[in-house]
Amino acid sequence: MTVNAMTSKEVTNKVFNKEALFILDVRNESDFQDWKIEGENFEYLNIPYFELLDGVEGIIGKIPTDKEVLVVCAKEGSSVMVAEMLSDAGLTVSYLKGGMKAWSEHLEPVKVGDLKDGGEIYQFVRIGKGCLSYMVVSNGEAAIIDSTRMTDVYLEFAESIGAKITHVFDTHLHADHISGGRVIAEKTGATYWLPPKDATEVTFNYQPLEDGNDVEIGNVKINIHALYSPGHTIGSTSFIVDEKFLLSGDILFIDSIGRPDLAGLAQDWVGDLRESLYKRYRELSEDLVVLPAHFMIIEELNEDGSVAEKLGTLYSKNHGLNIEDEAEFRRMVTENLPPQPNSYQEIRETNMGKINPDDEKQREMEIGPNRCAVR
């Protein structure tokens, strides 16, 4: 009997549509505990493939027959083996094409809004890792913000809508994923903007992004306004696009706020973080739609799969924005921090251009969740 391959895109649609799915994850227990496919109506069973080499009889009873079943492993091979065994035993199951490796790399573009003079803004949801990047399009030109290393996705998407990429931005020096910004800029001739305070050690040329910089995209002058908002990193910069959207980078998320410790300077940066969140952002319009660079939990996704919320709503609902006492705020963001992202130092060095790992190594460095927030 053959088994079906399910693509990351199909699984993404099930996440967005809150469909039910039974996931048999055959990776080892620690990998599963560290990071898995998240869906509101997904159920899980984790049995490592190496415990199933002699047969699947022992687990048949644990697998539902009234639900779609997806077998998942790291790269696909083991899930195919287990799926075939289950299929031979009479079950109808699928395996995840490309495994968690493909899941980690899948980007789903979601339109988050229209701009005043005919442009659009798209959010690229990296569903497996929680990274969010953006494309602002206006009159045949496009800007990309916080791109992932899957640069072909942006290039192909821009081509499909007939836009030329002219500007590429990173809100900060990322520690959880490898930026595709420099590669996109090289391939398209676009300008690559970085906050200079985060870029003191980079080995390549870039355009320094300073507070108050305005960059225009397309003839109709879609305005990208840079707002210095340190805290997650010393250079962290937010963007206000078209006076409507606030791209908050890793400073403010929907259900959490940025962590200040990934460069080892938590105590120094916590004051900046408070200043950015409690003063600078406070002065902005509450009607701005916050578009962060990450989501942490699947509940942060809206009905259409986008991750976006009005700033005013976050000021009433996000716990991290509602801690009156400064000492308590300091404690929250410097103590009880989640584990640091896997390979975060190597990722920072890659983003500075100091090391140049090959594709396979880059993939390996990024495995796992992003962990850029504190709640």
Next chain:
Amino acid sequence: MEKINVNVTLDAKGLACPMPIVKTKKAMNQLESGQVLEVQATDKGSKADIKAWAESTGHQYLGTLEEGEVLKHYLRKSSSDETIERKHPNVINNDELETKLNANENIVVLDVRETAEYAFNHIPNAISIPLGELENRLNELSKEDNIFVICRTGSRSDLASQKLAEKGFTNVINVVPGMSEWTGKTVSLNN
């Protein structure tokens, strides 16, 4: 670098998951209890999986060496040596040995585990002579020394202690339980 002797070497280079483990399992079935297998693989995921597989099956995962692109995993087939009744009369526990080592007493620690076990975790300055080679290597030890014999759980070291006593070594003490619960200083090939 210490030499690691193995009973069987398995080439799983270039194979993707699940094949390194499938082959390891087959190779392990052919081994006798206590024998050591070296698995050469290039799949980076094989390290965590072999370790987890060994834990779930009761085999001993000894460690992994990285040589360029190749990962060399060392495993020892589970043995029932825990059940053997110990016969050598002179015994001390781990803590007592640690105290002697910390006091810099003039003693010899003889590690009779396989070289692969020794390589990844042993007491500094311990002499490595696997139980199976002991009879032929007695000349490397002196009969007057205070010899503390250690293995993983105290069983192989018991057999080794008996052997040494039989051959006229007078100050031989078996360390129990041994390296499986050793909390003092150790040296490993990996650090």
